[in-house]
Amino acid sequence: MTGVAKIPVIDISNDNQDQARVAKELVEAAIEHGFIYIKNTGKDIPVEDVDAAFELARKLFKETPVEEKQACTIQKNNRGWSAMHYETLDPKNQRVGDFKEAFNFGEPSQQGHLQQPIPPTIRSAEPFISRFHTLCHHLSLRLNTLLGQGLFVSPPDFFTSAHLRENGASGTILRLLYYPAPSSIAAEEKGDGDVRAGAHSDYGSMTLLFRLKGQAGLEIQTREGNWVPVPVCPPGTETDPAPPILVNIGDLLSYWTNGLLRSTVHRVVFPSAAGSTVEGETGGEERYSIAYFCHPVGTMKLEPVPSERVRAFGEEQNGKGVINGERKMLTADEHLNMRLQASYLKLYEDEKKD
Known part of the structure; x- marks a missing residue:
């Protein structure tokens, strides 16, 4: 493994800039890399809210009794611990x-209520979690709008409309993540070969x-099959108020675009002397991250959208728009359930025993 991922950094915070140019930049990055850095100026998601979300994660994973978390064990609706x-x-x-x-x-x-069990230790944070969830939702709508414009989808608000909460329930999830320090794991x-999070593409x-800042581990797989690390702060963002928000294209946008937008495989690894590292980052300590998995309304069909570029790309691929080697006509919920069953083996195996 050599070098680091060369992912573009795009600023969408200025409403006066050429939106057509920004949309084009987003589309080209989504095609080439499947990943995009969005400068976090605090306009869409205040920096203090990001800091508060990480403080909440520390409280949840380090201070909440395990019995409270076990009472909220994840269910087939993909909610919980x-x-x-x-x-x-x-x-x-x-x-x-x-x-x-x-x-x-x-x-x-x-009404802003979380529709699932919450550990008592963090129950007072419910209004904040709801607000942060909504801030992420609004940012994802902006990005979906720009992608639709950049691809000249007809109608141009197709992606946006597909994700509006008022149009139906979705599998959207706000996820807090904690990776223990390697030194705390028994030998x-x-x-050898174990990873913190296995190689995968995202489901939504x-x-x-x-x-x-400083917490290494995320890698993406290049088109050539090599693994390269993704810096938390790419060049030019080191002095920003907060690290840029890393956006990656999921399976469903790839389905909708005949595979034109790339749903890139990625993973989280342990530190390794053999792997390349990013200056100023280490994988030797505990690691936190927060992911907002944006999903469309569950009944949406994953058929190619009306776009000349999407159609032409599909023809170049001999009509085989692909995600990681296959193309099936599914709804958003059907795809999500298929992926969850593969990831949560114990949850679904236990059901079969009942």
Whole structure:
């Protein structure tokens, strides 16, 4: 593995800039990399709210009794707590499940209530979680609008409309993640080749990822099949108020565009002397991240959108728009359920025993 990922940094905060140019930049980055850095100026999501979300994650994973988290164990609606090794993102290649904990918060109700069990230790944070969820939702709508414009989709608001809460329920999730320090893991528990989070593409339309400065681990797979690290702060953003928000294209936008927009495979690894590193980052400590998995209304069909560029790309691929080698006509919910069953083996195996 050599070098680092060369992902473009795009600023969408200035409403007076040429929106057509910004839309084109977003589309080209989504085609080439499947990942895009969005400068976090605080306009869409205040920096203090990002800081508060990470403080909440620390309280959840470090101060909340395990009994409280177990009472909120993740269910088939993809909401709740998953313990260490409970999720296996790459079941074909992983010896054990992911070395991480996670807590998934589904979309809040119209009244701002979370529609799932919440550990008492963090229950007072429910209004904040709901607000942060909504801030991420609004940013994802802006990005979907720009992608639709950049692809000249007809109608241009197709992606946006597909994600409006008032149009139906979705699988959208706000996820807090915790990866323990490698030194805290027993030697007999971790083997060679184990990873913190297995190689995968994301299940929804797009993901907004928030990370902390100095915490390494995320890698993406290039078109050539190589793994390269993704810096938390790419060149030019080191002095920004907060690291840029890392946006990646998920399976559904790839389906909708005949595979033109790239749903890139990525993973989180342990530090390794053999792997390249990013200056100023380390994988030797505990790691936190926050992911907002944007999903469309669950009944939306994953058929190619009306766009000349999407149509032409499909023809270039001999009519085989693909995501990681295959193309099936599904709804958004059907695709999500298929991926969840593969990742949460124990949850679905236990059902079969009942």
